[in-house]
Amino acid sequence: MPRRRATAASAAITAGTALLALATSGCAIKPPQAWEKGALARPEMTMGGDVLGDRFAQHIYTSKENASGGNGVGGGGCGCN
Numbered sequence: 001m002p003r004r005r006a007t008a009a010s011a012a013i014t015a016g017t018a019l020l021a022l023a024t025s026g027c028a029i030k031p032p033q034a035w036e037k038g039a040l041a042r043p044e045m046t047m048g049g050d051v052l053g054d055r056f057a058q059h060i061y062t063s064k065e066n067a068s069g070g071n072g073v074g075g076g077g078c079g080c081n
Contacts, residue, residue, distance in 0.1 A: 034041050043049050
């Protein structure tokens with residue numbers, strides 16, 4: 001019986017070591033360069049890249065709330081979103 005516990009303990013240590021090696025292996029990868037990013041490097045992919053779409057969304061928001069200004073602040077309007 002003691003032999004079986006030692007085998008289980010060594011298997012757990014081996015599995016833990018393999019998991020630790022796998023988890024730390026991703027840290028050595030360097031980030032991609034700008035030319036390697038492809039479509040993600042385009043200005044349209046930024047948070048504020050679509051100016052027309054942002055203005056349209058703001059127009060819809062103010063039309064629903066029946067209020068203008070105070071972007072991102074709750075209150076006002078009918079509340080029937």
